[in-house]
Amino acid sequence: MITVAKTHKMFIGGAFVRSESGRTFNVTLAAKSVAKGTPRSRASSAPGAALLAPRTAASAPSATLSVQLGRASGKDLRNAVEAAEKGFGAWQKCSPFLRSQILYRWAEMVEGKREEFSHLIESAILDRHASSSKVQRARDVSAEIRNEVGAEFERGLASLIYFAGFCDKFGQIVGSLNPVSGPFHNVTFPESVGVVAYVGLAGGPPGQPGKSNRSSRNTQATRTTQSTRTTQSTQTTRSGKIHKLSKSGEPSGKLGGSGVGFGELLCDLAAILASGSAVVALIPGARGIFVNTLGEALATSDLPDGAVNLLTGEVEEILPTMASHRRVQALSLPNRGGVLTPGSILVEAKKSAVGNMKRVVGGHRGEESMEHLMEYSEFKTVWHPSAI
Amino acid sequence: MGVKIRLTNGVLETIPHHPIDSVGVSERAASFTKRSLKKGSKLEALKTMVAMMDLTTLEGADTPERVRQLCGRARQPLPAHLDELVGGVPPVAAVCVYPALVPVAVEFLAETSVQVASVSTAFPSSQVSGELKLLDVQQAVSWGATEIDMVISRNAFLRGDYQTVYDEIVKVKEACGTGAHLKVILETGELGTLDQVYRASKLAILAGADFIKTSTGKVQPGATLPVTLVMLQSIFDHFQQSGQRIGMKPAGGVRTAKEAIAYLCMVYEVLGVEWLTPTLFRFGASRLLNDVLRQILRQVTGSYYNEEVFGSE
């Protein structure tokens, strides 16, 4: 029985679409050749896995996943922003409590796709291991990978539930009745920032596997700087800007872990939604493999169309358009510590964002915290006389 | 803010500000959707709805033949064998058409109890001269319309010229004479707030409306339960003050029997049993009839019928 391979599409306005440009790029995640009874053979028989190369010599890496992802164009981004505006309107019409329920429903749907997501996560992890120069014994790899996959998935799921429970609460924590001097009733409350453009990590260096979110909120997890074969194999070699994005500086690693980025992605999307905002997210490079399945979970969550839009493709191409788009109110960039390199793509984006004074955020990515949610909020204060 | 109107008898009348809370209105309106009509009560209500219907066609593409078929429907909503099955369905209250089609309707509804209602005053926009609006009415009346559905000038209303709105209605009422009753369409979807709807209702009633009607059906939103509730309340307040009963017609937006039941319950509870008659309450509808007929058949036979057997026009 021949398997029916999934066609990976982007998720815009509640629909699954190809890039209007028709372009695609290939993501092939390779695994180290391992002995029988290990994750690889499990993976290759799991549903949804598209087998590419037949098993050949033991020393050559075999493919566990090979897909074509859409390469988003500026027009796709434009369409996505339009969809996000509509989605924002509809998302705002939902009460905070209803948003809680919908996010929880999304968690239910994600849980229902545990097997599929685990397979994708596993492929990414295996690929990372394959590119790592460390030699590991087969038996160790198998158990370790299983744990990593589980931890990464659980991390993402837990974030959804965390933020689901925040929609109708943070307003009480940060809102206030202000005791002004004078006969006035004066209240402050948070409002959603609007349409958020989000740039995912292209594929980061691996952090410490199995680290929980909770402790990572208080400590800075350090990431080992390693070359990222994953990145290099999926993105065109340009002038090195891409490398700078992922390699230099220290991403805060708030969500320590496999660097697969699944958990962090769910966390970040959930925080944006919980604030009441809508999002256009670029999930670049190899991480784009999560997009279609994530879209499916979103599409069955009662989330209004356009509240979340997921694009795949290249940061280089899409970020400039995102940064200059006047209908985007906030721009979430991968968190970077330290001084940025002048002329780098991130610096250019920040400058461009100044055009309509976008809120440039990202310092709390991967965090289960109110501070993360609040990056996507604005405060409004209302006065009214109080007198007979 | 109160509104001052010079009445036809020269008296300067003030329509006081009447605050309305829209959240409270929505809540009360929603409560009527929870009323549950079953069995005999339901069948009675459904047949009542048919008797209260103004079967409407207001399209640029209307032709005499189209109207003739609609009139056939109006006189006999169900084909004979189905009509017998359900113990008889009354004819509708009226057929509502553009002035040019009035002669056709009059011809095909002669010797029946179905009234001929004509829209007028440059329906739906009313954006022509006062003289032209009046001529429109006069022609419709002369051709035999027994009901005139006019539109208020939203142009005048929204710029605050309530006197003009009043004067126009008075003139139209005069032109109706004794042969036709006057429904005044407020076009609630353009008025902006429920306070404005109440104000427009009072103004229309003051000027001589026999019926106040929500919408032309050409603008969304048309009739809704909250808007209708406010208009019914204005009718009740007028009755309290004067003893006069004014009619009400929600139009454009009542599509299903279920919705229509909520309207009937609302009329009953807000105004009383006296208003449960076509002389005081109408549904302006086209699609509603089929759904009501389907519900009637279901009540009597237990089955859901498809519309193809109704002989729709």
Place this chain on the structure above:
Amino acid sequence: MNRVETGKSTSKGSEGPSVWKGEFAPSMESSSTVKIRPRYGHYIAGGWVAPKAGRYFKTLNPATEEVLCEVAEGSEADVGSAVQAADRAYKDVWSKMSGAERGGYLFRMARLLQERAREFAVLETLDGGKPIKESRDFDLPSACNHLFYYAGWADKLEYAFGKRESRAWGVAGQIIPWNFPLLMAAWKIAPALACGNCVVLKPAETTPLTALLFAEIVEASGLPPGVVNIVTGAGPTGAALVRHPGVKKIAFTGSTEIGKLIAQNSAEFDKRLTLELGGKSAHIIFEDAPIDQAVEGVVQGIFFNQGHVCCAGSRLFVEESISTLFVEKLKRRMETLRVGPPLDKNTDLGAINSKEQLTKIQGLIQRGKEEGALYFETSCKLPDRGYFLRPALFERVSPSATIQREEIFGPVLTVSTFRTPEEAIQKANDTQYGLAAGVWSDKGAKLFEVSRRLKAGVVWANTYNKFDPCSPFGGYFESGWGREGGLHGLYPYREVL
């Protein structure tokens, strides 16, 4: 006096007056999905246990006076077992669990209750007498929402207490009333569990069944045994729970009379108390109010749930200049209220909860008449058995009249007038209670200022009887201590260190 004369004659059929005259055939909700056992024990440590003293008492359907089943009478020993189970569960399991996990159980309970909402609504109506329309559309959704809401707080407590460390009390004893049985159970259990406590719940003696059915939800959610325990019984059972030394925290909703007793009896112990007690809430209507909506608000305020509401707007204060008009509209609206079998979907007012309560209300009505107030009740037909009352109001009520000072807890409204805002405020605050108040006006500044001056824990402006899991609820003075709902609803359930 219809001035429409259409010129056409009728020649075919009967165009005459319509057929429907406003009748509603009975539209009964089926009770077949509800399975009531003939007898219930207590729910302790995740299982059903017979009462140690072997005694049971009956619970009735107040609409039919029929016995529904028997439930266990909780003795001091039963209460002791339950507290022990809660304490064990707290020390061994619950105190060691992360907030996220606690929240996870609450999320599950909320979803499971949503699944069986209709069943619970029917049972609530059978056991307590409230209309199915209310239990279906208000009690059940609100209970589910409350559980769901507090689930989300369990892992976010660090935001609720500033920089302070806090910890759960341990075992919370919770005693709930008969007017919103399941909803009150949710209001108590949800924050307690979210904050890390274990619970012993004592439902009201006339309405134990939905709490007992809730034990099935608890089980289905996989909640560790002993985290939630349910002990049924009457006053003495509650007293035993309050007295028990293993219970650090008591939460009680009920009458001021019993609340005071509890407070007195706890005086020598270091018990934390939250009390949601009675009320005699003022409902103020200014002449610039949206009148028709205000009438509706007053009706909802006193006749919703047959007036069995602690925050019922039971004292109407209407500005004198519009009082005649207002009361006329009010009476007219009251006449459209349908009193009938609670399971009938068209019923607006169901049964009075018990014979005892019925007698109490009737006694107060009699008192009102004797003290010179003018009584009015609607003309609706009442069912021929069961405990039913017609919606009623008193005019010409003096400020010192019994009916003006004492909580009636039934569908009876007192009507008074005022001339100025100051007078309205003064009269509204003239009570030992302070639970809620309503104020209606089209003028914003007046609303804010009057709201500020009214001594009540909840003020509803241009609305009434609105509840939300995130909106704190509770009273001043003799209406009790503490708040339920929202961020503030967490405070009673954690000890700040």
